[in-house]
Amino acid sequence: MFERTDDQQLFEETTRRFLEAELPLTAVRDLARTGPGFDRGLWAKGAELGWTSLLVPEEAGGASVSGNGVVDLALVAYQFGRHAAPGPLLATNLVAAALGRFGTPDQQAGPLAQLMAGEAIATWAFAEPPPHDELGEVHLAATPDGDGFVLEGTKSPVEAGADADHVLVAASHDGGVSQFLVPRAAAGLTATPLRGIDLTRRFARLDFRGVRVPATSMVGEPKQAAGGVAWLADLAVAVQLAEMAGAMRWAFDTTVEWAFNRYSFGRPLASYQEIKHRFADMAMWLEATDAIAGEAARAVGDDAPNRAEVVSAAKCYAGRYGPELVQDCVQLHGGIGITFDHDLHLFLRRVATDVPLFGTPGQHAARLTAILEAREASE
Amino acid sequence: MSVTATDIEDVESFTRRARRWLAENLPPAPAGGREMGAMAVVRSDEEELARIARCRELQRMLFDGGLAGICVPREYGGQGLTVAHQEALNREIAGYDYPAETQIPTFTPCMAVILEFGTEDQKRRHVPAILRGEELWMQFLSEPSGGSDVAGALTTAVRDGDEWVLNGSKIWTTGAWWADWALCLARTNWDVPKHRGLSVFMVKIHQPGIEVHRIEMLNGSREFCQEFISDVRIPDADRVGEVDQGWTVGVRWMYHERTVAGGSPYVTQPMGRRPARGAGGGSSLLRLARQTGRIGDRHARELIGESHALSLVGDAMTRHVSAGIRSGRVSDQAAALIRLFGGTREVRNASIAFELAGGGAVAWSEDEPQLGLAGVGYLMRQAACIGGGTTEMSRNVVSERVLGMPRERSGDRDIPFRDVPRGPAHA
Numbered sequence: 173m174f175e176r177t178d179d180q181q182l183f184e185e186t187t188r189r190f191l192e193a194e195l196p197l198t199a200v201r202d203l204a205r206t207g208p209g210f211d212r213g214l215w216a217k218g219a220e221l222g223w224t225s226l227l228v229p230e231e232a233g234g235a236s237v238s239g240n241g242v243v244d245l246a247l248v249a250y251q252f253g254r255h256a257a258p259g260p261l262l263a264t265n266l267v268a269a270a271l272g273r274f275g276t277p278d279q280q281a282g283p284l285a286q287l288m289a290g291e292a293i294a295t296w297a298f299a300e301p302p303p304h305d306e307l308g309e310v311h312l313a314a315t316p317d318g319d320g321f322v323l324e325g326t327k328s329p330v331e332a333g334a335d336a337d338h339v340l341v342a343a344s345h346d347g348g349v350s351q352f353l354v355p356r357a358a359a360g361l362t363a364t365p366l367r368g369i370d371l372t373r374r375f376a377r378l379d380f381r382g383v384r385v386p387a388t389s390m391v392g393e394p395k396q397a398a399g400g401v402a403w404l405a406d407l408a409v410a411v412q413l414a415e416m417a418g419a420m421r422w423a424f425d426t427t428v429e430w431a432f433n434r435y436s437f438g439r440p441l442a443s444y445q446e447i448k449h450r451f452a453d454m455a456m457w458l459e460a461t462d463a464i465a466g467e468a469a470r471a472v473g474d475d476a477p478n479r480a481e482v483v484s485a486a487k488c489y490a491g492r493y494g495p496e497l498v499q500d501c502v503q504l505h506g507g508i509g510i511t512f513d514h515d516l517h518l519f520l521r522r523v524a525t526d527v528p529l530f531g532t533p534g535q536h537a538a539r540l541t542a543i544l545e546a547r548e549a550s551e
Numbered sequence: 552m553s554v555t556a557t558d559i560e561d562v563e564s565f566t567r568r569a570r571r572w573l574a575e576n577l578p579p580a581p582a583g584g585r586e587m588g589a590m591a592v593v594r595s596d597e598e599e600l601a602r603i604a605r606c607r608e609l610q611r612m613l614f615d616g617g618l619a620g621i622c623v624p625r626e627y628g629g630q631g632l633t634v635a636h637q638e639a640l641n642r643e644i645a646g647y648d649y650p651a652e653t654q655i656p657t658f659t660p661c662m663a664v665i666l667e668f669g670t671e672d673q674k675r676r677h678v679p680a681i682l683r684g685e686e687l688w689m690q691f692l693s694e695p696s697g698g699s700d701v702a703g704a705l706t707t708a709v710r711d712g713d714e715w716v717l718n719g720s721k722i723w724t725t726g727a728w729w730a731d732w733a734l735c736l737a738r739t740n741w742d743v744p745k746h747r748g749l750s751v752f753m754v755k756i757h758q759p760g761i762e763v764h765r766i767e768m769l770n771g772s773r774e775f776c777q778e779f780i781s782d783v784r785i786p787d788a789d790r791v792g793e794v795d796q797g798w799t800v801g802v803r804w805m806y807h808e809r810t811v812a813g814g815s816p817y818v819t820q821p822m823g824r825r826p827a828r829g830a831g832g833g834s835s836l837l838r839l840a841r842q843t844g845r846i847g848d849r850h851a852r853e854l855i856g857e858s859h860a861l862s863l864v865g866d867a868m869t870r871h872v873s874a875g876i877r878s879g880r881v882s883d884q885a886a887a888l889i890r891l892f893g894g895t896r897e898v899r900n901a902s903i904a905f906e907l908a909g910g911g912a913v914a915w916s917e918d919e920p921q922l923g924l925a926g927v928g929y930l931m932r933q934a935a936c937i938g939g940g941t942t943e944m945s946r947n948v949v950s951e952r953v954l955g956m957p958r959e960r961s962g963d964r965d966i967p968f969r970d971v972p973r974g975p976a977h978a
């Protein structure tokens with residue numbers, strides 16, 4: 173997906189080999205039948221490989237491979253996509269990133285250390301159900317109460333919302349935004365599992381009904397978290413894009429092979445011009461997605477001034493052409509492509525699920541227009 | 552281009568030098584941005600000639616300022632720097648007026664082909680003159696008898712002592728009426744299969760025996776030309792590459808042509824900062840939506856954003872594929888991906904502009920020319936997927952040369968070219 177450094181190649185290769193050995197698609201299917209959909213033991217081994225430390229600064233015990241931890245994590249996400257691997261990679265890393273950047277020493281010594289060790293998992297409760305589902309909208313409210321706060325509202329969908337040990341929740345707070353780290357077991361916080369199209373990931377609706385949290389649970393400055401929330405949301409998209417690119421790659425490679433080996437009317441599918449031309453279009457979508465996903469990860473990791481613009485362009489594009497590519501792979505497989513036995517649907521599910529999460533392509537397109545307007549106004 | 556020595560100017564100091572020089576010497580880009588592609592305003596001949604003359608001046612200024620031919624070796628008047636330097640210039644030049652209309656096909660594919668296949672004498676005669684803006688080049692490539700099948704050229708060169716006598720017709724030459732030289736693909740042997748009987752020549756366009764006829768396009772543009780060539784004598788010293796081995800040149804010529812959409816080391820074009828390229832582009836679509844009162848409309852805002860995303864993604868993909876070609880990750884045939892993206896992006900942009908302009912795109916008043924441009928641009932939409940090699944050809948290249956899928960069946964392989972069918976057989 174990007175030009176990798178030697179260290180990055182080695183790191184990615186380690187993850188690839190681990191996923192291939194521990195999570196072949198038969199294992200992915202087996203885990204999909206279990207409650208949480210992933211295996212905590214394997215997750216802890218992944219944490220040992222560095223999966224959960226990449227976005228955490230060294231002072232807080234983390235370590236990137238290349239100096240740009242988002243690009244490093246994107247390599248892991250790419251392999252996750254390529255293997256349809258289960259596990260709260262995105263969810264946990266978002267919280268680790270927030271705690272690494274904004275967390276108090278106590279939060280870093282406690283929950284963050286657990287996340288990095290793979291002993292605990294976490295999720296970021298950000299998205300809200302309609303009508304509060306515009307890009308970046310935060311409606312759930314935090315109200316001061318004695319020496320703490322009361323949280324009231326609903327977050328949905330939240331990945332691993334029922335199984336996470338810690339929940340980072342974004343709340344509107346007196347005209348600003350604050351974030352809190354809440355134990356999943358907090359009184360008044362209920363998780364309702366949602367049904368979903370992705371067999372490998374679990375989502376839940378989290379209802380906060382008078383959830384009391386101490387002031388020490390706040391992550392970052394009071395009412396000043398809007399910037400951090402926007403950063404986390406862009407980070408989420410960057411990681412998600414790498415995962416989509418990996419899943420698209422699997423579908424594409426598998427379908428190319430199929431086209432060479434499948435014969436109709438005495439010739440391989442790959443010899444028909446109509447089909448060759450569709451592969452050319454898919455190759456273009458894939459190469460373009462790789463390119464913009466790589467640039468998005470770099471921009472987020474570097475905190476580049478054009479971060480939001482690149483991220484939105486990437487989601488706008490990959491969110492449209494990513495699922496289109498996998499659907500075309502299904503079409504070229506014919507009937508077998510829509511059976512449960514064929515593995516293609518695992519990847520179709522993965523890519524399709526990523527489309528609306530953290531902003532639909534249309535929402536990101538609209539954000540690009542706002543960015544253009546703001547630039548014009550400043551010129 | 553292949554310079555990697557450490558004694559060349561580093562990119563940072565080059566960038567500073569370029570930034571300073573550009574600020575001190577180049578005027579700002581024309582107000583409102585210059586539309587290219589389907590939304591281009593059709594100029595009068597006088598305006599066109601004045602603009603081309605201005606481009607020659609701007610090119611001369613860049614040359615004198617040490618910013619022409621960044622990747623061209625110094626012995627041919629270039630800077631002997633790297634692609635990274637050219638990319639830096641592309642970033643810095645955004646927002647300035649520069650010789651936009653004379654980049655292509657002069658610098659690529661024409662100069663690129665001369666650099667790759669020209670004799671020492673040919674390179675010294677032409678490359679510095681090109682970099683100074685004194686020679687503008689065109690491609691005598693397509694013929695009326697066949698668009699995509701360029702190797703099926705019928706234009707013929709017959710040897711006569713130290714000269715060749717050229718006869719035939721070429722078409723779709725942009726700006727042949729004001730350009731100076733052309734690279735010409737011609738048949739020099741009809742008794743061998745089609746790819747083995749071609750040669751490439753350098754031809755002075757304005758000379759007795761070449762009649763340049765201008766073609767009127769459906770939008771009123773008379774930019775494209777057809778040339779009728781009768782008994783034009785060309786010295787053998789102006790042959791590029793070996794006799795009958797013209798397709799060796801042709802393959803690389805096609806490759807360089809596909810980099811026109813982006814990724815050529817020889818083309819200067821603004822990149823990165825502004826969504827200036829292509830039909831519409833973010834800023835002009837914003838203006839269009841304001842003009843039609845639809846700027847607050849969610850659907851309109853998504854369309855504008857989509858166009859901007861395509862622009863950013865196209866740039867990213869160009870960088871990605873170009874880097875991949877340089878590092879050997881993908882074959883150089885992957886340049887067809889860039890051409891394919893460019894064409895389909897322009898098509899989408901033209902449709903978006905047409906939609907944003909609404910009814911004004913089909914019937915507009917004198918004081919709303921922008922709406923009319925969106926309408927006429929829509930009619931010209933497919934030009935982006937035809938000119939410079941059709942997107943169908945790009946798709947063939949991607950599937951066959953990049954993905955290794957079986958070649959299309961053809962009726963002209965392994966038989967003498969004179970026996971190749973050129974129309975339905977008549978009883």
